[in-house]
Amino acid sequence: MGKATGFLEIERRDRTYDAVDKRLKNFNEFVIPLTNEAIRDQAARCMNCGIPYCHNGCPVNNIIPDWNHLVYEDQWRSALEVLHSTNNFPEFTGRVCPAPCEASCTLNIDDAPVTIKSIECQIVDRGWAEGWIVPQPPKHKTGKRVAVVGSGPAGLACAQQLARAGHAVTLFEKNDRVGGLLRYGIPDFKMEKHLINRRAQQMEAEGVQFRTGVEVGVVISVESLRENYDAVVLAGGAENPRTLDIPGSEMSGVRLAMEFLTQQNKRNAGDDEMRAAPRGTLTATGKHVVVIGGGDTGSDCVGTSNRQGALSVTQLEIMPKPPIREEKALSWPNWPLKLRSSSSHEEGCERDWAVMTKRVLGSGGKIEALECIRVEFEGGRPREIPGSEFTLKADLVLLAMGFLGPRTGGLIEQAGVALDERGNVKANVVDYASSEDGIFACGDMRRGQSLVVWAIREGRQCARAVDLHLMGTTELPR
C-alpha cells in the first residue's frame, strides 16, 4: 500500500477550476491539475483495503490500489501499465467519469475518498507527455476481418482490442469525425477533442481503418458487411431521444439538446457555420433558456448556454430534489442517490425540481414562455398539485430528457437483430452475441443510455467475445 498512515496524515485535496468569469470566455477545459508531488500525496492516502470496493465500483475494474501504490513509489510508468491493463482510454474517464469508484472508496464513509479520478487522469496525461504511450501493433495477424459500426467509446475500445489481437478491423462511423458522444455530445470544456484524435492516430498505427461519413444501413448495407467480414459489432449508441409531446412543442424554439451541443462542438472544431449547422444556426446568445432534464446532457446545455451568452438559464427536472447528503449506512459502497451539482451549475443557473411542463406559449411560431406545474409523487408516479401552475419566460427550450434506445431504422432493421423489452439490441454480457450469427453488440446500443466507462467496459468485453468466436480461444482480458 501507499503510506500505512497516509490517510490519517494527509487531507483529501482535489483538482481545482479556473474562475467562472475566466472559463466562461471560451470552450476550453478549465481544470487545474495538481502537481505530481501533490498527486503522490493523494495516492498515499489509499489504504489498500482487504476488499478494495473501489475496484468493484469501477465499471472497468481499474486496479486502483495497485496504481495508487505505484504512484506513491514514484513508479509512474508502471502505474500507467497497470491502468492501461483495464482501461483503453483513461484520459477520457479521468475527465468525464462520474467516479463511482470514489463513492465506493472506504474513505468515503467519512466523505473524504481517495481522489481516484484525478490520480488516474494524471497518470495517463503524464504518460502522453513523457512519450510512454505508443502504438502497440500485433505481433501476428490472424487473417480475420471485423467490422465495427459506431466509433463512440464502445466501438473505439472494441476496435483497439481486436486490432491488438491481430484482426483486421474496419471502424465505420456515420459522422464526419470519430468519437461518438465524446466528440459531439460532451462539450469541449469537459473534454477537449484533440484527446480523441491522438487515440485515433494510435489506433490507426495499430492497424484500425477508420471509415467516417459512412452510415451502415444507408450508405453501405449490413449484408455487404456480413459478406466481407468475419464478424460485425454493432456499437451505434442509443441515439433515439425522448421528445416532449405537449401543445406548442412543435415551435422552432423547442430543440433537442444534441442538435444544440453538436453545433457548438463543430464550431469549436473550426467548422464554418454551414458545416456546423447545415439546418440553421441554433444558439442561446441573448436568450432566456430553459433546459428540460436534470442529467449530464442538461448540465452540458447549461454550460454551453452560459458560454454562448444566454440572458438566463433555468434547468427543470420532473423528479423530486434528491437529498444533499446520502445516508451512508444505507448506500455505501453503492452509487448513492444525492444532489449532484456540476461545474456548469456553478457557472450560473436556476434549478427547479418536481416540475412538469404543460405547454409552450408563443405567437407566430416564436416561443415566449413555458407553462409548468409542480408535481408530487405517488407510487412512483407524478401527480399534479392543483393551483401550483407557473410560467417561465423562454426564448429557447432545450430538451435533454434522455434517450429511448437505438434508432431502429437502417442498421438495426437490416441487421434483423432481436431487441430486448427496452428496445436495445438483445445480447448478454458473456458472449455479447445478438440473435444473428456473427453479429455482436455492445455499449449504449446494447445496454441503453449509460456512461463512457461502461461503454469502454462493454467494448473490451465484446472484443474478447468476438476473438473467442473467431479463434476458438482468446488472450484478451475481460
Ligand SMILES: Cc1cc2nc3c(=O)[nH]c(=O)nc-3n(C[C@H](O)[C@H](O)[C@H](O)COP(=O)(O)OP(=O)(O)OC[C@H]3O[C@@H](n4cnc5c(N)ncnc54)[C@H](O)[C@@H]3O)c2cc1C
Ligand atoms: C450530452 C451528453 C453528455 C454526456 N456526458 C457524459 C459524461 O460526462 N460522462 C459519462 O460517463 N457519460 C456521459 N454521457 C454518456 C456517454 O457519452 C455515452 O454513454 C457513451 O458515449 C456511449 O458510448 P457508445 O460508444 O456506446 O455510443 P456513442 O458514444 O453514442 O457512439 C455511437 C456512434 O455510433 C455511430 N453510429 C450510429 N449508427 C451508425 C450507423 N448505422 N453507421 C455508422 N455509425 C453509426 C454514431 O454516429 C456514434 O458516433 C453523455 C451523453 C450525452 C448525450
Ligand code: SF4
Ligand atoms: S474509470 Fe471512473 S470509476 Fe473507474 S477508476 Fe476511473 S474515475 Fe473511477
